[in-house]
Amino acid sequence: MSPPLDGSPTRRRRAGAISVVIGCALGLLLAALPAVPAAACACGGVAPSPGSQVAVNEEHAIVSRAGGVEQIDLLLGMLSTDTQTGLIFPTPTPATVTLGDRADFEALDRVTTPTRVEDYDPWTTRGDGYGAPAGGAPQVLADVDLGPIRAVTLAADDAGALSTWLADNNFVLPDAVSALLGSYVERGWYFVAMKLTGEAPLEGDLDPIRFTFDSDTLVYPLELSRAATDPQTVRLYVVDDHRQVVAFDDHHPVDTASVTWAAPVTGTEVGHFGDFLTVFDLFFPDPGSQITGDLTFTDDTTDATFGTEVHVSVPLGIFGIPLGWLLIALGGILVLAVLLVVGMVNTKHS
Incomplete structure (x- = not known):
């Protein structure tokens, strides 16, 4: 029988395995909902305890890489009816799991806040891997205590045994x-199992979880x-040497992804993640047909910036009258005055 969560030894295996994350619950709100099958979220499959229900209502992640090591800082908001909540999060090689820093997400919000550019408008009055021998049960590779969360890295070569x-x-x-x-098992990925350890349904914020x-x-x-079964949304802060393009690993484009910000971040408070930040907002109204695999990122053909400025129309006027129209009116009055004077002069001399 497979070892339980508590008391499992830490080992590393080298032939086709998987790393699983159960329970990255962050920014949680209590929801009194009827027990129904758990929904997946944009980063994996939700795994609650029997008879309970959990759903994800927010997902932000910082994706970066340096020296051949990828780092994902994951921030989730979840609705839970129980103290035992989990989530499946695969990675291509064994992941080290630690707590992230919420301040990084706050810094990203500051850095990606567009600069206000005022455009004066005189015409309006208001602006507009590794692996394991085949056939074995999941093996525990690491077991770490993160306070309210316990994380266990697993290697598995059989999806049934993993379930x-x-x-x-x-x-x-x-x-x-x-x-x-089974798809992740066949590709030799890993799973990190994370489990919440609270004594009451989660209602408050937790720190982000970091996977390297x-x-x-x-x-x-x-x-x-x-x-x-419900629409899925996710925001990804992707940091690398250049602006990035997102696609599925089967090379299909992500039609519902949009770049909301792109610019160099070297020298800023998030520069330690990398040189260039690309922010993607993804929305999948029909996940079953629109999601065809995992996401991959490649360099864009340009490092053009985007979203760094927001142009605000600033109306120019006097007493609520647009300056442009006021000048036209004054010009018209001046023309009429000149014509009137010319007419009076012509009348006097005739």
């Missing part, structure tokens, strides 16, 4: 999510969200 391990440790995945685990793992390219796990 059994999760069920034995009181994590129940929807069938649709379990069916997608070896990777030759930037990736963001998304495929498990194909099982979601």
Whole structure:
């Protein structure tokens, strides 16, 4: 039988394995909802305890890489009816799990706040991997205590055995999510299992969770969200040497992704993540048909900045009258006055 969450030894295996994250619950609000199958979120499959319900209402992530090591800082908001809440988060190589820093997200908000540019308008009055031998049960590679969360890194070569391990440790995945685990097993990915340790349903904010793992390219796990039945949204702060383009790992474009900000960040308070920041907002009204795999990132053909300025129309006027129209009116009055004077002069001399 697979080892339970508590008391499992830490080991590393080298042949096709997976790393799983259960329970990155951050910024949580209590929701008195009926027990229904858990929904996936944009970063993976939700895994609550039996009989409970959990849903994700917010997902922000900082994706960066340096020296062949990728780092994902994940900030989630979840609705939970129980103290035991979890989430599946695959990574291509074993992940080290630590607490992130909420101040990084606050700094990103400051850095990506556009500069106000006033455009004066005289015409209006207001502006407008590794692996494990085949056939084995999941093996615990690492076990860390993060205060309110306990994280266990797993290696697994069998999706069925992995689901059994999760069920034995009181994590129940929807069938649709379990069916997608095999894809990660076949690719030799890992799973990190995270479990909340509170004594009451989560109602407050938790710090972001940080995952670091070896990777030759930037990736963001998304495929498990194909099982979601509700629309999914996610904001990604992607930091690398250049502006980035996002696509699915099967090379399909992400039609519902939009770049909301792009510019160099060297020398700013988030410059330690990398040189150039690209912010993506993704929305999937129909995850089952629109999500075709995990996300990958490549250099764009240009480092053009975007979203760094917001242009605000500032009306110019006097007593509520647009200056442009006022000048036209004054000009018209002046012309009429000149014509009147000329007419009076012509009349006097005639």
